[in-house]
Amino acid sequence: MPELRANRRVTDVPRWAVLERELFAAQDKAWRTFADRYTERDGRLVFRDSLGHGLDGRDGVDDFYEPFFNWPTLYLLGGSADLLTASRRHWRGVTAQLTEMGMLESGLERGYDWFHQGEGMLLFYGLCLADPNDAELRELACRFADFYLPGGPNYDPAHRVIRAPHNGSAGPRPGFSDHDTYFPWSAALRPYGLPLSWIDAAAPFDELAASPERARAYGRQMWDRMGRGDTIVNLAATGLAVNAHLIGGEQRYADWVAEYVGAWHERLDGRDVVPDNAGLNGAVGEYLDGRWYGGHYGWTWPHGLSPVGSATIIGASNATLLTGDRGFLDLARNPLDAVLRHAERRGVEGMGTLGRRWQPHLRATPGGRTLMVPQRYDDSGWFDYTIMPTQLPMSLWHFSREAVDLERIEQLRSSSEWDWTTVHTQRIKDEAGHEEPWYEYLAGRNPDFPERMLRSALDVCAERVASIENDPVDPAVGPDALGIHHWQDRNPVLTEALLQLTTGSPQVLYNGGLAQLHLRYHDAAGRRPGLPEDVAALVSDVRPDHTVVELVNLGDAPRSVVVQAGSFAEHLVHTVRLDDGPAHDVEGHCCTVELPGRTRARLTLTMTLRAGRPSYRSPWKVAR
DSSP: OOEEEOOEEOSSOOHHHHHHHHHHHHHHHHHHHHHHHHBOTTSOBOOOSOSSOSSSSOTTHHHHHGGGTTHHHHHHHTOOHHHHHHHHHHHHHHHHHHHHTTOEETTEESSBOHHHHHHHHHHHHHHHHHOTTOHHHHHHHHHHHHTTSTTSSSEETTTTEESOSSBSTTOOOOSSOSSTTSSOOOGGGGGGOOSOTTSTTOOOHHHHHTOHHHHHHHHHHHHHHHSSSEEGGGGGGHHHHHHHHHHHOOHHHHHHHHHHHHHHHHHHTTOSSOOSEEOTTSOTTTTTTTOSSOOBTSSSBSOTHHHHHHHHHHHHHHHHHHHOOGGGHHHHHHHHHHHHTTOEEEEGGGOOTTOGGGHHHHTTOGGGEEEEEEEEEETTEEEEEEOOOTHHHHHHHHHHOOHHHHHHHHHHHHTOOSOTTOOOOOOOTTSOOOHHHHHHHHTTSOTTHHHHHHHHHHHHHHHHHHHHHTOOSOTTSOTTTSOTTTTGGGOOOOOHHHIIIIISOOOOOTTTOOOOOSEEEEETTTTEESOOTTEEEEEEEEETTEEEEEEEEOSSSOEEEEEEESTTSOSEEEEEEETTSOEEEEEESEEEEEEOTTEEEEEEEEEETTOSOOOOOOSSOOOO
16 A cells, blocks of 8 residues: 655645534534433433324334434544444434334334335445444345345345335335325325326325325225335335445345346336336336336326436446446436426426425526426326436436536536525535535636535534524424424534545435445544544545545644545555655555644545445455
8 A cells, every 4th residue: 555645734724624623523512412412321312102103104214213324424534433333322222212113123124115215224324334344234234135135025036126115124015004094195295296197086185185985095096006016216225235245245235236227227228218117027017007107206206306316326326336337327317318308497486396405596596597307207298397406417427427427417507597606504304405516616616615615514513503402392202292303403413515525525315325435534543434633635626537635634643544545445546646746656445645743735646436346345454
C-alpha cells in the first residue's frame, strides 16, 4: 500500500474543514440526546403499544428501524467509536421489540412490500458494512438472503419470480391484510386514489370507504389481481443477497442476483416501458388482463416513478456490481427515459401527489412553470405530473459515470426554471434533497456549496435537538399521542452533507439501496473505518480519471488516513499524486496519507471503476 506524507502547512484554515468537524461534534452529542429521550436501556424504542393491530396487521416494522437508519453510516464516515456500539444496541433492542410483537421471524420481517422493507433494512446493511467481521452479522446476512434464494420460500426458480408482493421470513404472504377487509382503507392513501379503475367494482375512494360491502368487493379484486405474483419493487430484495455476498463471499448469492434481475431485464425486451408485474407463471399482466402496469407499488399506484425508479436502480446496480455486466443498467435507465419522453412544462400550482418536497425550490420560479414528468400510468395514459426526483438520475450517473446518464441530468438542469445552486435547509424522510447544488459544485458552478451545505446541516441538527429537548409528548403513552413516525421526524443524525463532501457520493437510496461510495476512509492508527479525529475531507471531482480530494488535519497530533476507492474496495486505483508532485503507482484499492499536525494534502487519483472484486474487506483483514 503506497504511503504519502503531507508537507503543506495549514496557514489559512479552510472554513469548510472547520464546519465539517463541527458537524461531526454536534452529531456526536445529538444522537445521545435522542437515545436518552426515546429509547430503553436495551436499545428498543419507548413504546407501550403493539403493532399488527391496525387494518392490515402488517405495517410498521420499517418505522421502528428507520430512526437509526443512518447511524452506522455516520460511524463509517468518522463518527465516535461508541456510535457503532450504540447502533448495534438499538438494532438488537428494536429487533427484540418487534419479535415480541409478532412482526418478525428469525430476525426478519414476516412479510411486507419491499418499498417499506427496503427502508427498514438500511440499518442492518450499514452495520454489516461498518463491522463486517462480526460473526452474528455474517450469520444473519446469509440467513436473511437464503429466504429468497432457490430452496427458500419466496422464490420460484422455474419462473424466476418472487411469489407475492408481500414476502419475507414467513414466505409469500398473499394479499395486503391479515384481516377480512382485504384492503386497508387508510385516509393516508386517499390522495393517490385507487388502482384497477377499469374493473366493474371500481368507484371513487370515498364511496368505497363509506360502503363496507362495496369495499370488500373491490378489495377482493385487489387481492386477486395485485396481491399475488411478482412486482417490480421486489428488485430491492436483491440487496439482501448482495449484502450476504459482500460479507461472506459465496457465489450463489451473486448468481441469484444476476438471475432475478435478468428476469426483469428480459421482461423489458421489446417494450417501451418496463412492466411492473408478473404472475406466478412469469407472464406480464397475468392477473391484470395483460396490462404491463397496475402491480403493487408499480406504475399506477400509489407513487409510480418513485418506487419503480428506485427499485430498478437498486436491482440493476446490484447486478452490475457483482457481475460487471453493464447491460443491466438499461433496466434502470428505462423508467427515467420513459417519463422524460412525456415531460411537459407545467405550472407549479398543479403539481402532483409528491410535489411538497419541491415547494421551497419553486417559490421564486419565474412564471411559475418548470419541467415536470408524469409519475404514474393507467388506462387513461400518463398522469400525476411532478418534478423528477433528482436523486434517481444522480444515483444512476454516480454509479455508471457514463455520458448517457450525465446527459439526462443536464437535460433536467437546462429545462428547470429554478436555481440549482441554492441550498434549501430542509429535512425530508430519506435525508436527501440536495443533489442539485452538489451537482453544480462538482461541475465547478457552485464554489461555496461546501460551506453552505455544512451550515444547513448544522442548522437542521440543532433544530432536531431542540425539538427533542422541547418535545411535550411522553414517549410511553402509545401511538395516539406518539405516532410511529415521531422518532423519524426527530432523528438528529445527518449524513447527506458528509457523504457528498467527504466521499463524493449521493445519499443512499432510501428504499433498500446499499452505500455506493466513490471514496471512503480508515483511521490507520485506530484500525477502524472513518476519518481520524481532527481530519476533514473534501472531494471536488469524481471523474474516475481525475478524482480530487483535499485532506486537512486541523489538530496538532499527527494522523494517518487510508484512502480507499469504493465502498467495497471495488475500484482499482492506478496512480495517486500528492499536491503538484509526481504521480505514484498504486494498482490497488487504497493508499495511506500521513498528515502531521496542521498539514493538508490534495490527492489526485486515477482509477477504473469496479475493476476489483467487491467485498466488505478492510485494509487490514479480509471479511471472508
